[in-house]
Amino acid sequence: MVETFEQISPADFFYRNRDIAGFTNPTRAIFSSVRELVENALDASDLHGVPPEVYLRISQEDNGGEEGEVYILRVEDNGSGIPARHIPSAFGQVLFGSKYKLRQARGTFGLGGTMAILYGQITTHKPVYVASSTGTSRTYEYKLMIDIQRNRPIILDRKAHVNKTRWHGTVVEFRLEGDYFRAMPKILEYLKQTAVVTPYANITFVDPKGRLYRFNRVTTDMPPPPEETFPHPYGVDVETIQRLTKITDCRNMLDFMQKHFQRVSERIAHGFLENAGIGKKKNPKKLKPQEVVRLVRKMKEFKDFLPPRARCLSPLGKDLLKAGILKELKPDFIAVCRRKPSAYSGHPFIVETAIAYGGDIPKAGDIVVHRFANRIPLLYDEASDVTVRVIKSINWRTYKVSPDMPIAILVHLCSTKVPYKTVGKEFIADRPEVRREILNGIREVARRLRRFLTRKEHVERERRRLSVFSKYLPKIAEFSTELAGKKQPPDIEKLLKSVRRFE
Numbered sequence: 001m002v003e004t005f006e007q008i009s010p011a012d013f014f015y016r017n018r019d020i021a022g023f024t025n026p027t028r029a030i031f032s033s034v035r036e037l038v039e040n041a042l043d044a045s046d047l048h049g050v051p052p053e054v055y056l057r058i059s060q061e062d063n064g065g066e067e068g069e070v071y072i073l074r075v076e077d078n079g080s081g082i083p084a085r086h087i088p089s090a091f092g093q094v095l096f097g098s099k100y101k102l103r104q105a106r107g108t109f110g111l112g113g114t115m116a117i118l119y120g121q122i123t124t125h126k127p128v129y130v131a132s133s134t135g136t137s138r139t140y141e142y143k144l145m146i147d148i149q150r151n152r153p154i155i156l157d158r159k160a161h162v163n164k165t166r167w168h169g170t171v172v173e174f175r176l177e178g179d180y181f182r183a184m185p186k187i188l189e190y191l192k193q194t195a196v197v198t199p200y201a202n203i204t205f206v207d208p209k210g211r212l213y214r215f216n217r218v219t220t221d222m223p224p225p226p227e228e229t230f231p232h233p234y235g236v237d238v239e240t241i242q243r244l245t246k247i248t249d250c251r252n253m254l255d256f257m258q259k260h261f262q263r264v265s266e267r268i269a270h271g272f273l274e275n276a277g278i279g280k281k282k283n284p285k286k287l288k289p290q291e292v293v294r295l296v297r298k299m300k301e302f303k304d305f306l307p308p309r310a311r312c313l314s315p316l317g318k319d320l321l322k323a324g325i326l327k328e329l330k331p332d333f334i335a336v337c338r339r340k341p342s343a344y345s346g347h348p349f350i351v352e353t354a355i356a357y358g359g360d361i362p363k364a365g366d367i368v369v370h371r372f373a374n375r376i377p378l379l380y381d382e383a384s385d386v387t388v389r390v391i392k393s394i395n396w397r398t399y400k401v402s403p404d405m406p407i408a409i410l411v412h413l414c415s416t417k418v419p420y421k422t423v424g425k426e427f428i429a430d431r432p433e434v435r436r437e438i439l440n441g442i443r444e445v446a447r448r449l450r451r452f453l454t455r456k457e458h459v460e461r462e463r464r465r466l467s468v469f470s471k472y473l474p475k476i477a478e479f480s481t482e483l484a485g486k487k488q489p490p491d492i493e494k495l496l497k498s499v500r501r502f503e
């Protein structure tokens, strides 16, 4: 038999392998769709610098008794909007996006939202409806489907309207087969945790039964937006250099090093090129293949590059993290920590950690762990995640923590390249540098929890002691008055006051 060969498009690839993008079954599919669309909505408002207003509605469609339940998913935001010419590709083409930049964002792959729409299409064969405006005088509406085999959008309808109010934002609505009621706990948990790391957002959710869930903002302060940056020399490879040499207008290596990489000053560029044995005057466009390979190797070995700059990151900051936790978990005690910027393989990252005790935190029989990456809550594959492994490796008795306590730990990793293990963004790989920062961050907040627990223990001991005194002292006074043959018992208030040190 003769083998036949064929090529498939990226959309076709993800259609065949939807599990790797988090669309395994109807339960996961509806959860992932909500997540991807809410993520896009929040990214768009963060980018626009306006506190997000996200409206999410899931309603059930009567599918005439056919098997499988069909839901209509609608997400509205007040974000940047999408320029009309990009709308079809943004929603009808896999691996198309505006976030392939060295700047922190929730989205990275150019896949999530489109994948949700693709899943909707293959389960219901209905188009997606998109309305968007960037705040100009026009609003655009589209009805789209995806040509999966060619990875192209099919425009079924397009309308332009006058935008009197200069509204900016996006509305996406599509149908998909799903199992909402099984996915419900995860969807609610996802929204709650999103509210923790986005305390400046208003999120409204109407579920298929018409129930309303509101997550209200407690602040309008937003973390400073991240800046776009250049690659760090430790994070590049041969392909990156080759692409840069094609687009550069630098005529010599000394300029090339300074212009296209972050944290390379003239002095460092001199030192590096000398060390690498590459001519400072050499034209980067004339680098031979073996010279490019040597350049990359030497870049990784050179010790004097400064660590990557963290301005491309946008951590939440202590105050916002605290506000988010207080708002959703209402704990009795909270400690937060923001670690200094660090880097793995040339990618900058910042870890933020928090520990909370009491309030609405359940006594789950173990520590409750909330994991976040670039302000996205990660809810699946917990056991494989680096944070969970780090927490398991800690001897919690040294921090006076026992499993029956209501304790929650939150770890937020911000990076231009979160080391996700899958495109479904479920868990973070175990990189030694990341692990170390997470461990140190957790230790720092755990030490503060220990101080709180020690004080609490002390207060409780005193209270017990006091209740013994106040129970028996009046009786002792009464008996001793009788024994002494006196009528007036002594004043015990003074004595009680002196032992009430901790009240």
Ligand SMILES: Nc1ncnc2c1ncn2[C@@H]1O[C@H](COP(=O)(O)OP(=O)(O)OP(=O)(O)O)[C@@H](O)[C@H]1O
Pocket: 036, 040, 041, 044, 077, 079, 080, 081, 082, 090, 091, 096, 097, 098, 099, 106, 107, 108, 109, 110, 111, 112, 113, 114, 115, 169, 170
């Ligand atoms: N609500 C929205 N507002 C503005 N732009 C949007 C919105 N939703 C999607 N987009 C645009 O569509 C592009 C594709 O979205 P999609 O979710 O498929 O990928 P992504 O967000 O770039 O990456 P990821 O796969 O990690 O989600 C985005 O990069 C963005 O430019």
Ligand SMILES: [Mg+2]
Pocket: 036, 039, 040, 106, 107, 108, 111, 112, 113
């Ligand atoms: Mg996305």
